[in-house]
Amino acid sequence: MTSTVATSSASRLLREPFGTLPDGRLVERLRLIGDDGFEVAILTLGATVQALHVPDRYGRLADIVLGHDAPGPYLATPRFFGVAVGRYANRIADGSFALDGETFRVPANDGPNALHGGPEGFDRRLWTIEETREGAAPSVRLSLVSPDGDQGFPGRLEVSVTYTLSGADALTIAFSASTDRPTVVNLTHHGYFNLAGVEEGGDVLDHLLTIHADDYLPIDEEAIPLGGPQSVDGTPFDFCTPRPIGARIRQADEQLRRGRGYDHNYCLDGGFTARPRLAARVHHPASGRVMELLTDQPGLQFYSGNFLDGSAAGKYGRLHRQSEGFCLEPQAWPDTPNRPDYPPARLDPGETYRHVSIYRFPVA
Template sequence: MNQHVSAHILREPFGTLPDGTEIQRFRLFGEGGMEVAILDLGATVQALHVPDRSGRRADVVLGHDTPQDYVREPRFFGVAVGRYANRIAGGRFTLDGTDYRVPANDGDHALHGGPEGFDRRVWRLAELCEGQAPSLRLTLTSPAGDQGFPGTLDASVTYTLSGAGELTIAFEATTDAPTLVNLTHHGYFNLGGVEAGGDVLDHLLTIHADDYLPVDAAAIPLGGPESVDGTPFDFCTPRRIGDRIRQAHEQLRRGRGYDHNYCLEGGATAHPRLAARVEHPASGRVMEVLTDQPGLQFYSGNFLDGTALGKNGRLYRQSDGFCLEPQVWPDAPNRADYPSARLDPGQTYRHVSVFRFSTD
């Protein structure tokens, strides 16, 4: 049953934070039956409804039903993370001879910008555009010294529904002093639909990368890229996520599954190119990820332990969702041989990723 819905946007309240701050939800409806719900809290994709091969829609992202759940115990469900997505070893980096410290929130290391990262901020509504490709732009100003980072950063993220099933997420940022920027969307996906309650181990995954970054026990990269050939990390051709996730491989043991950066072919590019494809055979849903970033973090939901209260009263457990996070490589601020995350005054940071949905 094909659903033809005129593209439009609805704005509605989504409850309040413990301090009384009111949170808004923006629902963007595409002409092909696709719908995305975005919160100003964390610039979060709270829901994403896409049709299966029979035209039946389902929500395919993990998340929460209240703003309190997003701030009570952050799991980064669908949020915009920054200033630095992924990990900075020891929460320390040096820029132009000055040492900076980001508060540790992942053991001894800084994860996703520190304990008060962009995911915990209320972003400002800058623009709503209706029409055939409805879009929403949110903005955030991060002052100099915020979580230890230098420079005042003015950031924005624009969500656009286009075509029959494309969600484009475009980040931009400028600074008044040299700093580091690595923003990304941290969506947890389950193409079977989150209400159905299944895991993602049956999803077929392809990643267009020949190399990945092995990590130590704290998920910090050990060194340079290594080939995926002959390892459980080879997704150059479609493989079920669960096929090799329990193999006795040291890297899988350290991450309790997959939680690794893939080094995308061509590095950073001028325009988004295909980085990954995921298929859910039972529903026929397909998601392709296109990005202009040099890396893609694949995370198989290893640390979901049944303590996070998700939507529809469900407790999320291991492998209930997967993440594909376009990014600069983890710990790049401490690695001169990695792609740079530096941003200088007069430059504009740009990151465009497309999540394209279809059916087989």
């Protein structure tokens, strides 16, 4: 792939074509280059993290996120690899919710439920490049306008997301949104990670996971929360101390059966916070790679790649199968628009929705 903007070999930001959509519009890729080979590639399609190269304990680089090499597969087989999802990440039961006495319906795309904003969510949109910055902390800001009634949601929503690299090991993802009518908003980054490296392959069941949450939300057969938070104590959902993702994933537990593994919201300590705090840590012992996730959101959806079935061809000629990637999605709790007892996801005119998450990649 040939770069269209490369001022020098030391450039911290490269902008290059990535292919075209069926209607002929160009998809661009922006590469933010940090220290010691640390690099992230962002697509204008879906505001997607298409690649993320980080070093192991010996300085050897690997791409640690699942993705595709062209725009087509992102649209043809939506697995949400690395995309920005919205308007509402996670599920809304029966694709329906009420706001100020009016009922709104989002088209179902996950059984009877609406998932990640409906069948034409933000992951399938071409975002606009608003600003790029070079320097010690290269960044790109992308924007999107979602009109009133888009996928059934009320209000004209103006959205932006900024990706920033800091030093040799930190990626910050910052969302913001405003509306001209009361609505609900829940945006997140849907990265699939494999700290061993995607090209090397293999599952993530040996990764050691810590989640800073004492409670989680049990789900029904349609993956909708049953009610309020339940303690993780004494269950396979207890990751308060480091445990391999696969240590208990095959246990005869009803919640694991319903999710076909882990696909549950963790209720993070402190709820919404003024600044991002440590929510989770993942360590791959063989490579020494570590991912630390800090967020200001009240929930964290942990998904163990249960529905990867080999039908999605990814980068490096790989067919991704079950548990070859994990997701940690910072967000509001699922089905919040139908649950007044959950932390709110409402956005009113004059307010600004904000979500900041930081992904750090030290080595151990």
